[in-house]
Amino acid sequence: xxxxxxxxxxxxxxxxxxxxxxxxxxxxxxxxxxxxxxxxxxxxxxxxxxxxxxxxxxxxxxxxxxxxxxxxxxxxxxxxxxxxxxxxxxxxxxxxxxxxxxxxxxxxxxxxxxxxxxxxxxxxxxxxxxxxxxxxxxxxxxxxxxxxxxxxxxxxxxxxxxxxxxxxxxxxxxxxxxxxxxxxxxxxxxxxxxxxxxxxxxxxxxxxxxxxxxxxxxxxxxxxxxxxxxxxxxxxxxxxxxxxxxxxxxxxxxxxxxxxxxxxxxxxxxxxxxxxxxxxxxxxxxxxxxxxxxxxxxxxxxxxxxxxxxxxxxxxxxxxxxxxxxxxxxxxxxxxxxxxxxxxxxxxxxxxxxxxxxxxxxxxxxxxxxxxxxxxxxxxxxxxxxxxxxxxxxxxxxxxxxxxx
Amino acid sequence: xxxxxxxxxxxxxxxxxxxxxxxxxxxxxxxxxxxxxxxxxxxxxxxxxxxxxxxxxxxxxxxxxxxxxxxxxxxxxxxxxxxxxxxxxxxxxxxxxxxxxxxxxxxxxxxxxxxxxxxxxxxxxxxxxxxxxxxxxx
Numbered sequence: 451x452x453x454x455x456x457x458x459x460x461x462x463x464x465x466x467x468x469x470x471x472x473x474x475x476x477x478x479x480x481x482x483x484x485x486x487x488x489x490x491x492x493x494x495x496x497x498x499x500x501x502x503x504x505x506x507x508x509x510x511x512x513x514x515x516x517x518x519x520x521x522x523x524x525x526x527x528x529x530x531x532x533x534x535x536x537x538x539x540x541x542x543x544x545x546x547x548x549x550x551x552x553x554x555x556x557x558x559x560x561x562x563x564x565x566x567x568x569x570x571x572x573x574x575x576x577x578x579x580x581x582x583x584x585x586x587x588x589x590x591x592x593x594x595x596x597x598x599x600x601x602x603x604x605x606x607x608x609x610x611x612x613x614x615x616x617x618x619x620x621x622x623x624x625x626x627x628x629x630x631x632x633x634x635x636x637x638x639x640x641x642x643x644x645x646x647x648x649x650x651x652x653x654x655x656x657x658x659x660x661x662x663x664x665x666x667x668x669x670x671x672x673x674x675x676x677x678x679x680x681x682x683x684x685x686x687x688x689x690x691x692x693x694x695x696x697x698x699x700x701x702x703x704x705x706x707x708x709x710x711x712x713x714x715x716x717x718x719x720x721x722x723x724x725x726x727x728x729x730x731x732x733x734x735x736x737x738x739x740x741x742x743x744x745x746x747x748x749x750x751x752x753x754x755x756x757x758x759x760x761x762x763x764x765x766x767x768x769x770x771x772x773x774x775x776x777x778x779x780x781x782x783x784x785x786x787x788x789x790x791x792x793x794x795x796x797x798x799x800x801x802x803x804x805x806x807x808x809x810x811x812x813x814x815x816x817x818x819x820x821x822x823x824x825x826x827x828x829x830x831x832x833x834x835x836x837x838x839x840x841x842x843x844x845x846x847x848x849x850x851x852x853x854x855x
Numbered sequence: 856x857x858x859x860x861x862x863x864x865x866x867x868x869x870x871x872x873x874x875x876x877x878x879x880x881x882x883x884x885x886x887x888x889x890x891x892x893x894x895x896x897x898x899x900x901x902x903x904x905x906x907x908x909x910x911x912x913x914x915x916x917x918x919x920x921x922x923x924x925x926x927x928x929x930x931x932x933x934x935x936x937x938x939x940x941x942x943x944x945x946x947x948x949x950x951x952x953x954x955x956x957x958x959x960x961x962x963x964x965x966x967x968x969x970x971x972x973x974x975x976x977x978x979x980x981x982x983x984x985x986x987x988x989x990x991x992x993x
Contacts, residue, residue, distance in 0.1 A: 757917060759893050765858065765866055765920035777893055777919075786893065797891035834872045834923065836897035836915040837890060852889030853968075 452815040458773040460655075460809035461604050461632060461750060466701070467657035467810065473704040474659065477697040485694045486685065496696045503703025507664055510706040511630075511649065512640035519665045519686045520699055524631045526679075527650030527665035528555040530690065531627045534676025535596050535648070536563050539625075543593030549573040549581050549610075550792045552600050556629055560598070569593070577794045578742035579608035587618055596625050601633035601649075605776065605789040605805055606741030607750025609633065616645030625674060631655055635709035636747055637717065641666055647674050653698065657810055658705030662698030665690075712810075720808045721748035723817045727806060728753070730821040734828055736841070740776075740790055740803060749808040752776070752790075754799045757838040758831040763804060766827030771820055776803035798837075858920055859954035865924035870931050873913040875899040883977025885969040894918035894962065896926050898969035900933055900941070902977055907937045914969075921959040925949050925966035933970065938977065942986065944970055 457465065477499060485500045487493025504515040521527045532546065548560055550572050560570045571589045573581050581599060597619045602609045612628060619626045627648040633639050634649075635656030641649060652663035667689065668674045675689075682691030728751045731737055736756040755763065760775030776787035777800070786800035795803075804824070808817075832838040840847055858866070877884045881902045888894040895918065901911040912930035916923045928949055933941050946963035949955070955963055975985045 759918050759922075761893075761919040762866075762917075762923060765863075797893070801890070801893040834869060834915050835917045836886065836895055837917045839874065839915060847890065850886075852891070852895075853887050 452819045453813065454770045454819075456771045456812075456816040456820055458771060458806045458808060458812065458816075458820065460812075461607075461805065461807035462774060463654050463660065464657045464809050465811060466659060467705065467708055469708060470658050470701045470704045474697045474701040477700050481696075483696070485696055486683065496694075499696060499700050500694055503699045503706075506703035506707045506710075510639075510710045511634060511651075511666060512642045513666050514669060516687070517641075517666055517669050519667055519689050520694060520702075521650075521663045521665055521690055522661055522695075523654075523663040524553075524629065524650045524652035525555040525663075526690075527652070527663050528553070528629055529559050530665050530676055530679050531648045531650060531667075532556065532559045532563065532596070532598060533679055534689070535625060535627065535674075536566070536568055537677035538675050539595040543591075543595045545569045545571070545591050545593040546596045546598060547571045547573060547586065547589050547594060548598040549575060549600070551575050551579060551603055551605075551608075551789045552598070553604060553629055553631070556598055556600070573599075575792050578745075579603060579606050579740075579789075579793050580742055580745065581610060581615075583611065583614055583618060586615065587622075590622050590624065594622070594624050596627055598627045598629070600629040600631075601639060602630075602637070602747050603741070603789060604632050605787060606752045606793070607632070607747035608741040609637070609745045609747065611745075612644045612646065616647075620645060625672075632747060632750075635706065635713065636749065638713070641668070647672070648676070653702035653705050656705050656709050659698050659701040662695050662702045664702070716810055717748040720810075720812065723812060723814060724749055724751050724806070724808055726814075727751060727808075727817050727821060731824060734825060737828075738799070740793060740795065749812075751806045752803055753806070754790075754795065754803040755828045756799060756802055757835045757841055758828055759801050760803055762831055763802075763824075763827055766831070767823040771823060773807070774805045776805065777801040861928075861953050862920055862924040862955070865927040865953070866920040869914075869923060869927040871911075871913050871927065871934075872915060874915065875901050875911065875913050880904075880980050881977070883973040883975070883980065885972030885974075885976060887968045887972055888918070888965050890917065894922045894965055896922065896965055896969045898926060898929060898966070898973050900938075900973045900977060902938060904981075907939065909933050909936050909938065909941060918962065918965075919959075921953070921955055921962040922965065924953050925955075925962045926969065928952060929966045929970055938974055941970060942974060 483492030483496035485496040508515040625647040634651040649666040654660040740752040760777030790800040912933040914926040946967040949963040
């Protein structure tokens with residue numbers, strides 16, 4: 451029997467692994483101490499737990515524990531990295547290079563920097579979602595202080611060439627920040643080998659709890675510093691004040707440990723399931739994969755089903771299957787996914803997209819169920835789609851004067 | 856956001872999906888919306904020329920569940936009405952009947968536009984002056 455509902459929105463958030471919850475539980479009731487309380491056993495226990503977790507987190511990404519700054523999540527870490535570097539290195543320059551398919555937490559922080567008088571270059575991506583290294587190099591100025599490129603994209607799963615990016619940055623003496631939210635814990639990410647200076651990541655995308663994330667800040671070659679965005683008791687080496695979320699940190703640590711031990715086998719299993727799903731859904735006429743298939747997270751697939759609308763599509767199965775669409779019919783702007791548009795997809799294809807994000811607890815039965823349910827609804831909705839009828843009649847839809855509203 | 860039961864019912868069992876012969880003089884066709892906006896509706900009416908009564912109505916819609924439900928309901932309401940009565944259908948009647956939330960009101964506006972566009976197409980084909988409607992905000 452297939453287990454319903456099927457959860458395929460693991461890029462939005464993952465369920466907690468029960469082993470993570472188990473690790474966290476003692477830190478709510480028995481060991482509730484403040485990790486900054488240096489004078490009694492409650493504080494010592496909390497500090498010990500945080501230290502251990504910091505090691506677990508650091509080990510996953512090949513960092514030193516001292517290089518891990520705990521935050522409330524990746525949005526805060528993105529903010530701290532970009533604003534913190536902009537302020538700390540103001541005497542060196544005011545220019546940041548990023549990319550149009552970044553998460554809003556990066557893009558909106560960059561907009562903030564621009565309002566502060568900073569300059570930001572937003573690199574385009576090709577039709578597979580990858581940046582062009584030549585364009586990156588051409589964008590470098592004497593005032594460039596930071597290159598902020600995400601490790602892997604949340605909507606299409608495309609992995610950017612981090613190593614090549616950081617080599618280029620190093621050549622020009624520029625720091626590299628990456629939003630590693632979707633990549634860390636899913637594919638091997640190593641800050642040494644990848645040459646990353648700062649990296650944001652979060653627990654709840656890798657079977658850990660919500661409300662806890664981290665910023666990796668390099669301490670050696672070069673020693674990187676960020677200006678604190680939260681003032682207070684000087685926690686986290688002065689870079690992020692605020693009482694540590696001990697249960698969250700313990701859970702984050704456990705999640706990182708499990709990811710380190712199980713990532714390889716999870717990736718093999720999930721890429722097989724993903725490929726099965728993708729191959730089956732591509733049997734549907736006029737369906738297309740979005741994003742570079744050769745450089746992609748193993749558990750993600752983004753597919754456009756031409757001539758049907760994503761939200762209408764999801765309504766056909768959303769009682770039993772949870773996933774996301776690039777359509778934005780519910781948003782006030784009616785604008786479809788800016789990521790898909792950046793790949794050069796027309797609005798119509800962007801509106802027709804579904805994002806499948808598999809996870810540790812996805813089963814093969816669930817994938818089989820999803821293949822059938824999605825196929826049935828696509829075919830049903832095409833029967834009531836005027837665009838499908840026009841396509842079948844060979845009408846050139848680009849020649850129609852649509853009444854835009 | 857949860858859908859109302861009526862929207863789900865029209866989405867699951869849409870009424871009057873299909874195509875009428877647009878070459879016929881007594882068939883009016885309205886095609887509104889745009890693929891880029893995520894909604895396209897095609898609504899057609901077949902009119903009994905002697906009585907002015909709408910004898911059949913069909914739709915095809917590319918869009919979300921609320922857009923499909925709005926057009927499905929519109930075709931139901933059109934059947935049995937005279938063309939003059941059909942002009943009176945207001946998008947807010949659809950909103951009320953389907954319990955559409957504010958972000959989905961544009962779906963009902965689109966359905967009203969589709970009705971009016973189909974009526975004007977019919978009028979044009981039959982040598983009547985096209986009606987001018989006040990534009991609604993989508």
